[in-house]
Amino acid sequence: MSAILPPPERLWYKHPIDRVEGTWITIAVIWCLILFFMMVGWHIWGSQNLSTETYRTRPDQFMAKVQEMVDKYTVRKETEDEIPVVAPPAGADVYLLGRLWNFYPILELEKGKTYRLHLTAMDYNHGFSLQPANINIQLVPGFEHVVTVTPNQSGTYGLVCNEFCGIGHHRMVSRMYVK
């Protein structure tokens, strides 16, 4: 019962290591190194890396930019609330905000084109969960996160808030179109 008794050797760090343990340590260290190089390698060879471009922002400041885009590129309105559907040109800066309890506006992007997507939350933390692609990004108030995206499949995507934001959280769901 020596795990609950003081070790027999005076110097426990000289206790011998069995070959089972030694081999496993070697394998585990190699595996941990592979885990590390995968992350770094994906930045070099992979094409799904979350941007870290971030700016401080204020709700009014961000809203002004959203509104400018909405005024320019709205193609139609949807739902009783008349949420604008915005189709900005390829390569443009596009803006999307989350607030209690909706996303604004609805974006219509083109497949294979690249956009600079600016994201923020206006009040509490919100979540950007694009389904069924399953891309999940945190929206934090006060921070404008610029993510470069290239949609690779056309269709109607669901945009779900997946950060708890109060009683209307489950109603906070929107769309994104890719043509």
Next chain:
Amino acid sequence: MSVSTTYRTCPRSGLQFEAQAEKLIKAHAFVAVVWLAIGGILAIGVVLTRWPSIRWLEADTFYMVLTAHGLDMLIFWIIFFEIAVLHFCSSTLLRCRIATPKIAWLGFLLMVIGSVMNNVAVFRGASSVMMTSYVPMMAEPSFYLGIILFAVGALIGCFVFFGTLVVAKREKTYEGSIPLVTFGAMTAAIIAVFTLLSGAIIIIPAWLMSLGLMNVDPLIYRTVWWALGHSSQQINVATHVSVWYLVAAIALGAKPMSERVSRMAFLLYILFLQLASAHHLLADPGVGTAWKVVNTSYFMYAAVLASMLHGLTVPGAMEVAQRQKGYTKGLFEWLRKAPWGNPTFAGVFISIIGFGFLGGITGVMMGTEQLNLIIHNTIYVPGHFHATVVVGTTLTFMALTYYLIPVLFKREMIAPKLALWQIYLFGFSMYFFCLVMMGAGTLGVSRRHWDMAFEGAALAYEWPGAAYLMMGLVGIGGIIAIFGGIAFVYITVGSLLWGKKLDDGKVSSSWTPVPRAAPTATAQSYGSMGFAAPGTFALAMVFLIAFVLYYFINWKYLSTLWGMS
């Protein structure tokens, strides 16, 4: 220094309990089980509401119940039990008096007051902010104050533990180094100090913010909060791994394969676990790539390495002990002939396997910078942490409780058959629960969400049928696990109330010194030249293959996503 106290030697285990420490351990363990029972009742509400075809509670009640479930289980049940384990690993294993028992009781009192205050705030309904309480969403001031008082109490418990180590050393109740289990508990206590101080750094400002006295930046809150939130899980890991070694020793007489490897692995926890909390921020704005990679890979993987070592050395030690008893046929006779009828052993073994395969692999997966994109805030996350915290920690603590009922509480366990059933039922239903939850998360289903059908939303998204099926299975698995939990509370509380009283054993006014472990010759016999645990090594290889396959499957899945840079 002479202190008047008494020491009781348990006739069933040979363990020696000092009178004050014994009362403290009992009190902490009992209150822990009360919180487990409350958290378990709340789990019924959570499970039956997330089961899509039932959706039992209204939205506001659901979020309130979910907040309380998180706090009561993850913080109050586990930390109360952990302080009991700390006092056990210091005072009982080192056979010494507990340091400053009055202050230890003060700590206990603060923990009780804090946890009750926090729960009262939650059930008043205006503090449904989830366990994470991300600002600027605000709870009532007493919500934060409750957590602060609780944390101060827990911190006192940790310092009483350190003090007790000093007492044992000074009064020479043992020779040489402290036992491995106490060493593991010490790493848990050190991590706890870091964790609780991080908590103070952020919960005190949040409390002041709720009083309207200051403003806290949402991103700073998230960053520092996770130094509390994640590190507190590392207290659990260090504690339950210590209990694994403890149970291996008491159920099988197992010795650590190598003191050096096991202790170094515990040290890795102290050195590297805290910074791993960065992996909670992988989908956040404002944190740099290098910071994410360094913290989640270099630091987290050094800690992952430690868990991979414990995952081998605990069953390895069991295998060596079994082989010495003559169970040497083939690779796995030692495992087939293990005491599967002993709930304490069975619980720990189910915990080890589940923690590694379900909790460990998935934790590394979602802690990978890019892979986090397909996981963040989906129900995969609670799937993962129920595998680590419930299968890992809670199941281990349940198993230990069954051992402590006769030894510490001096009661014969009522319904020992049921206790055995309880362990298997609870363990395997939690396996299933975690798996289907992670299945639903892979399909994108959100965590902390009242209604996956988005009632009342004009642009509702229609989840695939498989996601509904998975969430239904989560409901079924959860309900079975809750029955397992009810059985545990019934057996534990029932044994204390109606179990046959067992004799105290010899009471003496002085301690008997802790004997040294068997001489080194036995250690040498399976020392550096042997291959002492081939069965465990084979299991480890199965684990590695599962790990590698699952890891690369997820990279494959990620590569089909939209291009992002």
